[in-house]
Amino acid sequence: MNSPQRYLAAFQGLALLLAASQSVAQEPAASENAADNAIVVTAQRxxxxxxxxDTPSGTIILVGEIRAIPKTTPWEPARLEEATRQADRVILGARPRISPGDVLRLLFSGSKFTKLPDKTVASEYLTADQWARLSALGAVHEEDYARQSFLLTSFQMLRKELRFNRDTADEPSEVVSKAADKANVPTTRAATLRGEDIIDSLADAPPAAHIPCLNAAMDAVEAGPAIVEQRAADWRRYDIPSVMANPLESALGQCWPWADETLGSELRTIWVDKIAEVSTAKGTTLAVVPLRVLAESGGVLDQLDARGFDIAGPEWK
Structure with a gap:
Protein backbone atom coordinates (compact mmCIF):
# COMPACT_ATOMS: atom_id res chain seq x y z
CA MET A 1 0.00 0.00 0.00
CA ASN A 2 1.51 3.36 -0.94
CA SER A 3 -1.22 5.84 -0.16
CA PRO A 4 -3.90 6.18 2.54
CA GLN A 5 -6.21 7.65 -0.06
CA ARG A 6 -6.75 4.15 -1.40
CA TYR A 7 -8.67 3.32 1.75
CA LEU A 8 -10.18 6.70 2.49
CA ALA A 9 -11.59 7.43 -0.98
CA ALA A 10 -14.66 5.51 -0.20
CA PHE A 11 -15.46 9.27 2.02
CA GLN A 12 -17.99 11.70 4.76
CA GLY A 13 -30.46 15.18 19.76
CA LEU A 14 -31.95 17.45 17.11
CA ALA A 15 -33.94 20.38 18.42
CA LEU A 16 -36.96 21.46 16.41
CA LEU A 17 -35.96 25.01 15.53
CA LEU A 18 -39.11 26.15 13.81
CA ALA A 19 -41.62 27.87 16.08
CA ALA A 20 -45.23 26.72 15.93
CA SER A 21 -46.31 30.10 14.69
CA GLN A 22 -44.57 33.14 13.28
CA SER A 23 -45.55 36.77 13.52
CA VAL A 24 -45.79 38.96 10.44
CA ALA A 25 -42.48 40.55 11.41
CA GLN A 26 -40.76 37.17 11.14
CA GLU A 27 -41.95 36.40 7.63
CA PRO A 28 -39.27 36.85 4.97
CA ALA A 29 -39.82 39.75 2.61
CA ALA A 30 -41.41 39.04 -0.77
CA SER A 31 -38.18 39.95 -2.57
CA GLU A 32 -36.26 37.46 -0.45
CA ASN A 33 -38.80 34.75 -1.25
CA ALA A 34 -38.47 35.50 -4.94
CA ALA A 35 -34.68 35.30 -4.78
CA ASP A 36 -34.80 31.98 -2.93
CA ASN A 37 -37.27 30.57 -5.45
CA ALA A 38 -35.08 31.66 -8.37
CA ILE A 39 -32.09 29.81 -6.92
CA VAL A 40 -34.18 26.70 -6.38
CA VAL A 41 -35.44 26.73 -9.97
CA THR A 42 -31.92 27.22 -11.31
CA ALA A 43 -30.57 24.36 -9.21
CA GLN A 44 -33.40 22.05 -10.26
CA ARG A 45 -32.60 22.67 -13.92
CA ASP A 54 -38.61 26.36 3.49
CA THR A 55 -37.80 28.02 6.81
CA PRO A 56 -39.09 31.27 8.38
CA SER A 57 -35.96 33.05 7.17
CA GLY A 58 -34.94 31.28 3.98
CA THR A 59 -34.57 28.05 2.05
CA ILE A 60 -32.38 24.96 2.33
CA ILE A 61 -31.58 23.00 -0.84
CA LEU A 62 -30.37 19.43 -0.33
CA VAL A 63 -28.70 18.01 -3.45
CA GLY A 64 -28.62 14.21 -3.43
CA GLU A 65 -25.21 13.12 -4.67
CA ILE A 66 -24.05 9.80 -6.06
CA ARG A 67 -20.41 9.19 -6.74
CA ALA A 68 -18.89 8.27 -10.09
CA ILE A 69 -21.52 9.65 -12.47
CA PRO A 70 -20.80 8.37 -16.02
CA LYS A 71 -20.05 11.04 -18.60
CA THR A 72 -22.96 9.70 -20.63
CA THR A 73 -25.47 10.81 -17.96
CA PRO A 74 -27.38 13.86 -19.27
CA TRP A 75 -27.24 16.32 -16.42
CA GLU A 76 -26.32 20.04 -16.45
CA PRO A 77 -23.57 20.92 -13.95
CA ALA A 78 -23.53 24.52 -15.24
CA ARG A 79 -27.00 25.10 -13.77
CA LEU A 80 -25.79 23.91 -10.38
CA GLU A 81 -22.78 26.20 -10.68
CA GLU A 82 -25.11 29.13 -11.38
CA ALA A 83 -27.28 28.32 -8.37
CA THR A 84 -24.20 28.01 -6.17
CA ARG A 85 -23.01 31.48 -7.13
CA GLN A 86 -26.36 32.89 -5.97
CA ALA A 87 -26.49 30.99 -2.68
CA ASP A 88 -25.73 32.61 0.67
CA ARG A 89 -23.79 29.63 1.96
CA VAL A 90 -22.71 26.13 0.95
CA ILE A 91 -22.30 22.95 3.00
CA LEU A 92 -20.22 20.05 1.73
CA GLY A 93 -19.57 16.57 3.09
CA ALA A 94 -17.35 15.58 6.00
CA ARG A 95 -13.65 15.70 5.30
CA PRO A 96 -10.93 13.61 6.99
CA ARG A 97 -8.09 15.51 8.64
CA ILE A 98 -4.99 13.43 7.96
CA SER A 99 -1.83 14.17 9.93
CA PRO A 100 1.71 13.02 9.02
CA GLY A 101 1.42 10.58 11.90
CA ASP A 102 -1.70 9.07 10.35
CA VAL A 103 0.12 8.60 7.06
CA LEU A 104 3.03 6.85 8.76
CA ARG A 105 0.65 4.68 10.70
CA LEU A 106 -0.99 3.53 7.48
CA LEU A 107 2.33 2.92 5.77
CA PHE A 108 3.72 0.81 8.60
CA SER A 109 0.47 -1.08 9.17
CA GLY A 110 -0.31 -1.79 5.55
CA SER A 111 -0.73 -5.53 5.85
CA LYS A 112 -3.25 -5.06 8.65
CA PHE A 113 -5.57 -3.35 6.17
CA THR A 114 -4.84 -5.45 3.11
CA LYS A 115 -4.55 -9.00 4.48
CA LEU A 116 -6.65 -11.22 6.70
CA PRO A 117 -5.10 -11.50 10.18
CA ASP A 118 -2.67 -14.16 11.43
CA LYS A 119 -2.25 -15.91 8.08
CA THR A 120 -5.90 -16.93 8.05
CA VAL A 121 -7.75 -17.43 4.77
CA ALA A 122 -11.16 -16.37 3.52
CA SER A 123 -12.70 -19.84 3.78
CA GLU A 124 -12.24 -19.73 7.56
CA TYR A 125 -14.69 -16.82 7.86
CA LEU A 126 -17.15 -17.52 5.05
CA THR A 127 -19.87 -20.11 4.68
CA ALA A 128 -19.25 -22.86 2.13
CA ASP A 129 -21.58 -21.12 -0.33
CA GLN A 130 -19.91 -17.73 0.14
CA TRP A 131 -16.44 -19.20 -0.34
CA ALA A 132 -17.52 -21.10 -3.45
CA ARG A 133 -18.98 -17.94 -4.87
CA LEU A 134 -15.85 -15.88 -4.12
CA SER A 135 -13.60 -18.59 -5.52
CA ALA A 136 -15.63 -18.74 -8.73
CA LEU A 137 -15.38 -14.97 -9.22
CA GLY A 138 -11.66 -15.12 -8.53
CA ALA A 139 -11.20 -17.83 -11.14
CA VAL A 140 -13.19 -15.93 -13.77
CA HIS A 141 -11.24 -12.72 -13.20
CA GLU A 142 -7.88 -14.41 -12.55
CA GLU A 143 -7.58 -13.05 -9.01
CA ASP A 144 -6.61 -14.76 -5.77
CA TYR A 145 -8.86 -13.48 -3.01
CA ALA A 146 -7.93 -16.10 -0.40
CA ARG A 147 -5.70 -13.92 1.79
CA GLN A 148 -6.93 -10.40 0.94
CA SER A 149 -9.02 -8.45 3.42
CA PHE A 150 -12.69 -8.59 2.50
CA LEU A 151 -12.91 -4.81 2.25
CA LEU A 152 -10.01 -4.59 -0.19
CA THR A 153 -11.44 -7.48 -2.20
CA SER A 154 -14.81 -5.75 -2.37
CA PHE A 155 -13.39 -2.44 -3.58
CA GLN A 156 -11.12 -4.23 -6.04
CA MET A 157 -14.02 -6.15 -7.58
CA LEU A 158 -16.16 -3.04 -7.94
CA ARG A 159 -13.33 -0.99 -9.40
CA LYS A 160 -11.81 -3.55 -11.76
CA GLU A 161 -14.77 -5.64 -12.82
CA LEU A 162 -17.51 -3.01 -12.93
CA ARG A 163 -15.16 -0.13 -13.75
CA PHE A 164 -17.72 2.13 -12.13
CA ASN A 165 -15.17 4.89 -11.47
CA ARG A 166 -13.92 5.15 -15.07
CA ASP A 167 -14.97 7.83 -17.58
CA THR A 168 -16.89 9.82 -14.99
CA ALA A 169 -18.17 13.39 -14.98
CA ASP A 170 -17.73 15.95 -12.23
CA GLU A 171 -19.77 15.09 -9.17
CA PRO A 172 -22.14 17.64 -7.57
CA SER A 173 -19.82 18.26 -4.62
CA GLU A 174 -16.94 19.05 -6.99
CA VAL A 175 -19.12 21.36 -9.07
CA VAL A 176 -20.44 23.22 -6.04
CA SER A 177 -17.05 23.43 -4.33
CA LYS A 178 -15.36 25.00 -7.37
CA ALA A 179 -18.22 27.42 -8.06
CA ALA A 180 -18.43 28.54 -4.42
CA ASP A 181 -14.70 29.10 -4.29
CA LYS A 182 -14.71 31.25 -7.42
CA ALA A 183 -17.73 33.28 -6.26
CA ASN A 184 -16.47 33.61 -2.65
CA VAL A 185 -19.61 31.94 -1.29
CA PRO A 186 -18.97 30.92 2.35
CA THR A 187 -18.40 27.17 2.48
CA THR A 188 -18.34 24.84 5.46
CA ARG A 189 -17.95 21.11 5.87
CA ALA A 190 -20.57 19.08 7.66
CA ALA A 191 -17.67 17.98 9.88
CA THR A 192 -13.95 17.36 9.92
CA LEU A 193 -13.14 13.83 11.01
CA ARG A 194 -9.87 12.96 12.70
CA GLY A 195 -7.69 10.69 10.63
CA GLU A 196 -6.85 8.75 13.77
CA ASP A 197 -10.52 7.94 14.35
CA ILE A 198 -11.00 6.84 10.76
CA ILE A 199 -7.95 4.58 10.83
CA ASP A 200 -8.95 3.11 14.19
CA SER A 201 -12.43 2.39 12.85
CA LEU A 202 -10.96 0.44 9.98
CA ALA A 203 -8.18 -1.27 11.92
CA ASP A 204 -10.41 -2.43 14.77
CA ALA A 205 -13.08 -4.01 12.58
CA PRO A 206 -12.83 -7.83 12.53
CA PRO A 207 -12.93 -9.60 9.14
CA ALA A 208 -16.51 -10.73 9.76
CA ALA A 209 -17.62 -7.09 9.89
CA HIS A 210 -16.82 -6.74 6.18
CA ILE A 211 -18.64 -9.87 5.00
CA PRO A 212 -21.90 -7.99 4.24
CA CYS A 213 -19.83 -5.61 2.10
CA LEU A 214 -18.26 -8.58 0.30
CA ASN A 215 -21.63 -10.21 -0.34
CA ALA A 216 -23.03 -6.95 -1.74
CA ALA A 217 -19.96 -6.46 -3.94
CA MET A 218 -20.35 -9.97 -5.33
CA ASP A 219 -24.03 -9.23 -6.02
CA ALA A 220 -23.01 -6.11 -7.95
CA VAL A 221 -20.31 -7.88 -9.99
CA GLU A 222 -22.65 -10.72 -10.85
CA ALA A 223 -25.34 -8.24 -11.92
CA GLY A 224 -22.92 -6.90 -14.52
CA PRO A 225 -21.62 -3.52 -15.75
CA ALA A 226 -25.06 -2.39 -16.97
CA ILE A 227 -26.00 -1.48 -13.39
CA VAL A 228 -23.51 1.42 -13.48
CA GLU A 229 -25.37 3.26 -16.26
CA GLN A 230 -28.75 2.24 -14.82
CA ARG A 231 -27.93 3.71 -11.42
CA ALA A 232 -27.03 7.05 -12.98
CA ALA A 233 -30.10 7.02 -15.27
CA ASP A 234 -32.40 6.41 -12.30
CA TRP A 235 -30.65 9.22 -10.39
CA ARG A 236 -31.29 11.56 -13.31
CA ARG A 237 -34.96 10.47 -13.50
CA TYR A 238 -35.38 11.13 -9.75
CA ASP A 239 -36.30 7.48 -9.25
CA ILE A 240 -34.70 7.42 -5.82
CA PRO A 241 -36.02 4.00 -4.67
CA SER A 242 -34.49 2.41 -7.79
CA VAL A 243 -31.14 4.10 -7.17
CA MET A 244 -31.14 2.85 -3.58
CA ALA A 245 -32.01 -0.68 -4.71
CA ASN A 246 -29.29 -0.75 -7.39
CA PRO A 247 -26.70 -3.44 -6.53
CA LEU A 248 -23.81 -0.97 -6.95
CA GLU A 249 -25.35 1.66 -4.66
CA SER A 250 -26.27 -1.07 -2.19
CA ALA A 251 -22.69 -2.34 -2.17
CA LEU A 252 -21.23 1.11 -1.60
CA GLY A 253 -23.69 1.66 1.25
CA GLN A 254 -22.87 -1.65 2.95
CA CYS A 255 -19.13 -1.07 2.94
CA TRP A 256 -16.94 0.94 5.28
CA PRO A 257 -17.23 3.71 6.36
CA TRP A 258 -21.03 3.89 6.00
CA ALA A 259 -21.56 0.41 7.41
CA ASP A 260 -19.38 1.06 10.46
CA GLU A 261 -21.69 1.23 13.48
CA THR A 262 -19.89 4.16 15.08
CA LEU A 263 -18.44 6.12 12.19
CA GLY A 264 -21.43 5.64 9.87
CA SER A 265 -23.87 6.70 12.58
CA GLU A 266 -21.75 9.76 13.32
CA LEU A 267 -21.71 10.79 9.66
CA ARG A 268 -25.51 10.64 9.51
CA THR A 269 -26.02 12.53 12.77
CA ILE A 270 -23.65 15.26 11.63
CA TRP A 271 -25.87 16.04 8.65
CA VAL A 272 -29.09 16.20 10.64
CA ASP A 273 -27.48 18.54 13.17
CA LYS A 274 -25.99 20.74 10.46
CA ILE A 275 -29.28 21.13 8.61
CA ALA A 276 -31.07 22.00 11.85
CA GLU A 277 -28.41 24.59 12.57
CA VAL A 278 -28.82 26.41 9.25
CA SER A 279 -32.63 26.31 9.44
CA THR A 280 -32.45 29.59 11.37
CA ALA A 281 -30.08 31.25 8.91
CA LYS A 282 -31.27 33.95 6.56
CA GLY A 283 -31.22 33.34 2.80
CA THR A 284 -30.45 30.22 0.81
CA THR A 285 -28.28 27.34 1.96
CA LEU A 286 -27.14 24.84 -0.66
CA ALA A 287 -25.93 21.51 0.75
CA VAL A 288 -24.58 18.52 -1.19
CA VAL A 289 -25.36 15.33 0.72
CA PRO A 290 -24.67 11.67 -0.21
CA LEU A 291 -27.94 10.33 -1.57
CA ARG A 292 -27.69 7.15 0.50
CA VAL A 293 -27.43 9.20 3.69
CA LEU A 294 -30.42 11.27 2.64
CA ALA A 295 -32.78 8.61 1.35
CA GLU A 296 -32.02 5.39 3.24
CA SER A 297 -34.57 4.12 5.74
CA GLY A 298 -34.10 6.14 8.89
CA GLY A 299 -31.78 8.49 7.04
CA VAL A 300 -31.56 12.26 7.05
CA LEU A 301 -34.81 12.90 5.15
CA ASP A 302 -36.75 10.49 7.37
CA GLN A 303 -35.33 12.12 10.49
CA LEU A 304 -36.08 15.64 9.32
CA ASP A 305 -39.59 14.64 8.23
CA ALA A 306 -40.26 13.04 11.62
CA ARG A 307 -39.24 16.27 13.34
CA GLY A 308 -41.67 18.41 11.41
CA PHE A 309 -39.60 19.94 8.63
CA ASP A 310 -41.62 20.61 5.48
CA ILE A 311 -39.68 18.79 2.74
CA ALA A 312 -40.48 19.19 -0.95
CA GLY A 313 -38.93 17.02 -3.64
CA PRO A 314 -38.92 13.53 -5.17
CA GLU A 315 -40.35 10.56 -3.31
CA TRP A 316 -37.49 8.83 -1.57
CA LYS A 317 -39.18 5.70 -0.22
Missing amino acids: SGAPMWTI
Missing part, protein backbone atom coordinates in the same frame (compact mmCIF):
# COMPACT_ATOMS: atom_id res chain seq x y z
CA SER A 46 -29.27 20.91 -13.38
CA GLY A 47 -31.14 17.61 -13.34
CA ALA A 48 -29.68 16.43 -10.03
CA PRO A 49 -32.34 15.22 -7.58
CA MET A 50 -32.85 17.62 -4.72
CA TRP A 51 -35.15 18.49 -1.87
CA THR A 52 -36.03 21.92 -0.50
CA ILE A 53 -36.97 22.98 3.02
